[in-house]
Amino acid sequence: MSYFPQLAERFSELFASIANDRVLVLGHARPDGDCIGAQLGLVRLLRSEGVDAVAYNADPVPDALSFLMEETGIEKFSAEALDGSSLLFVDCADEGRIGPKSSKLIEGSNYLGNIDHHISNTNFAHFNLVEPTSAATCEIIAGLAFDFGWDVDPLTAQCLLTGIMTDTGRYSYAATTSRVFELSARLVDCGARPVTTAQSLYENEPMCRLELLQRFLATLTTRCDGKLGTGYVLHKDFLDTGAKYEHTEGFVDFTRSIEGVKIGVYFEEKKSTVKGSFRAESAAYRVDKLARQFGGGGHACAAAFSTDASLDEIQPRVFAAIEQRLAEVEQGIDV
Amino acid sequence: MSYFPQLAERFSELFASIANDRVLVLGHARPDGDCIGAQLGLVRLLRSEGVDAVAYNADPVPDALSFLMEETGIEKFSAEALDGSSLLFVDCADEGRIGPKSSKLIEGSNYLGNIDHHISNTNFAHFNLVEPTSAATCEIIAGLAFDFGWDVDPLTAQCLLTGIMTDTGRYSYAATTSRVFELSARLVDCGARPVTTAQSLYENEPMCRLELLQRFLATLTTRCDGKLGTGYVLHKDFLDTGAKYEHTEGFVDFTRSIEGVKIGVYFEEKKSTVKGSFRAESAAYRVDKLARQFGGGGHACAAAFSTDASLDEIQPRVFAAIEQRLAEVEQGIDV
Secondary structure (H helix, E strand, O other), X not given: OOOOHXXXXXXXXXXXXXXXXXXXXXXXXXXOHHHHHHHHHHHHHHHHOOOEEEEEEOOOOOHHHHHHHOOOOEEEXXXXXXXXXXXXXXXXXXXXXXXXXXXXXXXXXXXEEEEXXXXXXXXXXXXXXXXXXXXXXXXXXXXXXXXXXXXXXXXXXXXXXHHHHHHOOOOOOOOOOHHHHHHHXXXXXXXXXXXXXXXXXXXXXXHHHHHHHHHHHHHOEEEOOOOEEEEEEOXXXXXXXXXXXXXXXXXXXXXXXXXXXXXXXXXXXXXXXXXXXXXXXXXXXXXXXXXXXXXXXXXXXXXXXXXXXXXXXXXXXXXHHHXXXXXXXXXXXXX | XXXXXXXXXXXXXXXXXXXXXXXXXXXXXXXXXXXXXXXXXXXXXXXXXXXXXXXXXXXXXXXXXXXXXXXXXXXXXXXXXXXXXXXXXXXXXOHHHHOHHHHHHHOOOEEEEEEEOOXXXXXXXOEEEEOOOOXXXXXXXXXXXXXXXXXXXXXXXXXHHHHHHHHOOOXXXXXXXXHHHHHXXXXXXXXXXXXXXXXXXXXXXXXXXXXXXXXXXXXXXXXXOOOXXXXXXXHHHHHHHOOOHHHHOOHHHHHHHEOOOOEEEEEEEOOOOEEEEEEEOOHHHOHHHHHHHOOXXXXXXXXXXXXXXXXXXHHHHHHHHHHHHHHHHHOOOOO
């Protein structure tokens, strides 16, 4: 039983080419569960196969994911670390996703590998292992580890399961295939415990987050005959409640979850920028393309952008773009 | 590969004894996803094996679960239906769980089978297929169906997957074993789609529910040095928002999810009664025994009761009982 036969040859080549190198495993800025799980999981797997591997990220690991860091650290980017190392990107649709400062640092380096599941991946590295049918980058890494008979210890399994759980929305999104469940079963057999991830991520809520959630829920409304759901958090709300940016994880899902809503959009007012996040009921709405209109990107059903415009400026522009998209999809236009 | 070898012989005997009977598949009052999934799934499986089976429940099917009823109905209890039929209970810890009126109707009937995963099950029927290591009654039914090589069509698979998804809290509770994931993979291969269940149950929220949730979040507090989390919904809140009782599904989880909380308790004020629901961080807190002190029951980590006392009367009594339980567990007393 092979999970990713289509990636086997390229993975063999990638692995053969790094066997004697120092490898930096890079993930995207503002990392989520799939990114951290993939970075730590892959570093641990590579080390157990004798490769000198280290994980690097521009941003700190969210508190809720710190339980994965028991034995394996994630370093902050630095020019020294790069010297003579090979770069292996995980969960990054393009090399810029590691953050603007880090991107500058790696210019001219050896972009060796790229393991990812984003449909928008630009195949920017030498070995591109991109599989958009996967629900998570951790699914690809877990599948390859089992396909190659590598040793998956309990903490590695926990890292990979965490990526799968988070990027499937706890096994709820359309990409949740039988392969996702089969690999999860294998990871549990290797010692991963779903309850550990769930308790840290979903059942260990700081009271300030619940206060922020309450404020956010009060802003929820629908537009476009109930097909557009939207809500926001103001910079003031963070200050008033003491909540951090990472505490808004999942808020966007509420905008899409309202009965009848096809596209949800969540706005987050930060100190000097505004983040917009989209969720769609189905891939037909291609919210990755909507996000691209505002300088962002992502998946067909989940995408995001960041802007210097104010909340009052950006909202009507985004609503207009969504209204147009809703009409296009309703008319059967392929967007 | 056999999922439930320990139940095989008894299931064979049960099946042999009903082959020519009319079978009523009974579930508990105020049915949830595991109950409805088990009732419909088992009825469909039995019918495909040539058995004349019908599902009965005292209460209506929640709107969010109605997508499972496409082809198979659930009847309301009646004296006529019982005449000469064999009773097969699913997801019922005891025969009284089908509701007080229904319980009266079935007195003296043939309690033939009892398929359940509650640790508190009283083995009240002739053939008791009780497996507390299972996360869901639907897990047992799915496992037996595969063990016996029965045909699992797409809608049957969807029913069984729904029970597994809901009773594992979307694969988040401690009972989420590799068997749970393996069976889920098989059910997806049979045509079940996790996204269908998730969208109906978790991503199709009436606005009135979100308004109720916002009111509920405003009541959240902690006690006992932050180890007890609690919140409530008043009867007035239902009237003001237009939400129904079924819309509070999941509210109790917020009480337990607060950082540091060991036991959460949620109070729901109905027209003339108050419902109390417990959730515990681990089985050591045995909230089923706490619920029993107030006339209820359930699992070690999730239990509930209903009382005629007012909210103001019952709250301090429940808080005192929880405070004592927290102290006992802290002192290592086996409760």
